Amino acid sequence: MVMKFFNNPEKLWNLVKILLEGLSVTGQIFILTLVFSIPLGMLVAVGRMSKKWIVRGPVSAYIYIMRGTPLMLQVMFIYFLLPRILPFKFDRFPAAIFAFTINYAAYFAEIFRGGIQGIPKGQWEAGQVLGMKKSQTFFRVLLPQVCKRVLLPVTNEVITLVKDTALASTIAVTELMSLAKKQVSSSSSIEPYVIAMVMYLIFNGVTEQLCRLAERKLNYYQ
């Protein structure tokens, strides 16, 4: 292999600087997706558990579609096809955030549903006999316990999300993957991919440590 960057510190530094810009966009996609999809997932979970089929049915269909089709296709669908149906057009970046959010919300919803349904019925009843409203029981009694239960599966999803952000490159959002691809084709060297790989690894290393920290924090009761 002919080295074009690794034997030239100055070129290497320039490449790293370019890719770091991509990494920052990747980070933005990652954070915004989590900020939107976790609360949305909670809402979807509640809808999925609704006793009314008129709520539960459409929500189930939504989850089925989101989990049953490739995320890459969903990203392209939202960016290229949706503007033909709807009267407005998404920019690349918000289109990616939107696609990731609705996809991840479906996965989170099923995790939250498992977490909520796994809590003994007696906890609801205890809240009720103490005079709490359903909402008070949910937020004060159920939710803190659900958070602990879902932390491990949520960690899994979060780590997958770091890598899935690369799919934004299919609609040319200038995140890490698409910048690396561009550098590879303009330099005819695969070194940019190696650097991108290392960056993803470091990103996920940090993410994992943060999740572990949260796990320790929630270990105050067993």
Add this chain to the structure above:
Amino acid sequence: MLKAENIIKSFDGLPVLRGISMEINQGEVVAIIGRSGSGKSTLLRCLNNLEKVDNGTIEIDGQALVKNGVYAPAKEQRAVCLKMGYVFQNFNLFPHMNVLKNLTEAQRCVLGREKEKAEKYAKELLKKVGLEDKALAYPGQLSGGQQQRVAIARALAMDPEILCFDEPTSALDPQLTQEVLSVIRALSREKRTMAVVTHEMAFAREVADRVVFMQEGVIVAEGAPDNVFNDPRVKVFIGKNDNDDGID
């Protein structure tokens, strides 16, 4: 104080309560006994709005929870049920809160008591059940008997007019059973109004002012402990119980 009339309840078409009428009067301890499946726990759960009746009336202090099968609005239901305290067979403490928080949470968010006041009261109640040194422990660190005593204190913290126990010692081994029973015994000496669903016949006989014996969803015998325990049908039940569980 509490009045239930003609309570009817079935699960999936299977009748569990077939027209129960009973009263609980101020300062009275009522023990509800009967075989498993006789409907005694379901009755107590209906009185506390944990199950919905199909028909009948439940009133506390003249305020209706349900009248002829029609339930009051949700807000009124909560208000009526606040007059009742409930202790579960399996405690149902909040595992993510320490003992003190278990006792103060509802005082604060339901009764609107201030933190200091709620905590002071909680500590008094913990002392009463002999667990003042466990205020900062989490439920998972306590024995079953200790957890049940915390659950009793948690129910008392809401100042209920009637305290209900659903087989409070069924999940405990004999040694731990005694520590819970002695707490309930102490409460009965304070002339607290209580309803206890129990399998502990000796205890029912000792503590109850009135015993209600249920069979297949109806009240078969009711009255002073000595009378009820001498009823031939009750004797058959207790005899069976002896053979089953070795309780004397």
